Amino acid sequence: MLRNSVFSCFVFYGVLLVLKMYVIAVITGQMRLRKKAFANPEDALRHGGLQYHREDPYVERCRRAHINDMENILPFLFLGAIYSMTGPTLWVARLHFLVFFICRVLHSVAYLLALQAPTRSVAYTVAQIPCVSMAVQILMAVKSYA
Secondary structure, eight states: OOTTTHHHHHHHHHHHHHHHHHHHHHHHHHHHHHEEEEESSHHHHTTTTTGGSSSSSHHHHHHHHHHHHHHHHHHHHHHHHHTTTTTTHHHHHHHHHHHHHHHHHHHHHHHHHHHHHHHHHHHHHHHHHHHHHHHHHHHHHHHHOO
């Protein structure tokens, strides 16, 4: 499969996106430690007491950024893998993958830094364009089997 240049391109961007998700998860964990805001009582007890079993607005912002990544990157991974098998040209596929990647990075930065609206919304919306495009192209490729 890695001899398929489109699939290899997809794997490159897919792995970068997964690594980005890990970074957001680590940031969330670090914020929990720094802000002493733990989701579970046993973690709060370990780090100072039950008074730290609480929510913090910035920790919640980090957590929402991570959840949003899961809601968007996981479908991209599925669509991108299938799309790679439909025989798109490399430059068109790369454009799909690159636009999604850049927009998801921008979305995370906008989320974590609370950038002015509509930065995050625009990044989210533009990232959906390649996903919808891939989904439509996949459906067109398999419609005769339905």
